[in-house]
Amino acid sequence: MPVAATYLVAAFAEIAGCFAFWAVFRLGRSVFWLAPGLAALVLFAYALTWVDAAAAGRAFAAYGGVYVAASLVWLWLVENVQPDRWDLIGGAICVLGAALVVMGPR
Template identity: 40%
Template sequence: MLNLRSAALFVLAALLEIGGAWLVWQGVREHRGWAWIGAGIAALGAYGFVATLQPDAHFGRILAAYGGVFVAGSLAWGMVADGYRPDRYDVIGALVCLAGVAVIMYAPRGR
């Protein structure tokens, strides 16, 4: 159950960080305005709080693992929001990153 909670927090963190960055991008690069930028900044701030809810107490481990989630999540976001189609190397790379997340976060440790 703890691993399920952790995975759900990673997904929520990815939605907030990637979504926040996308909103800022839309506000600046696509000239959608300050409301989009402000919403992006709020989402990015919320991401910082969500990361603290992970059950593991080690900041470095959480952020290192989240990096892999971010890679895979960014590709998925691009597919949904921008019509991006990853090639097989994008997919392989994302799967390698997610395997790294699993090793970093969920490998048994002798505590």
């Protein structure tokens, strides 16, 4: 699986898992939301092991930019809150930083 696809799987699994906890503890949803939330968090952690990287920290750092961008997509599509220009500028900076981590000369 391409690295970008792997990071997207990881990001949406992490966001979904964290959102399940948010839904229970902040939105008053049933505790039964926690089971799929935990499964999603396990998928997130496992998906990051699919990245072919010499160092876990570098893979995780690069993932961070993808996570921020995916969170803004989640904000818009799931929570129905349109990201503002500051969200978009901040997300772009994070993605640029992730690209530097991945593609920087070594």
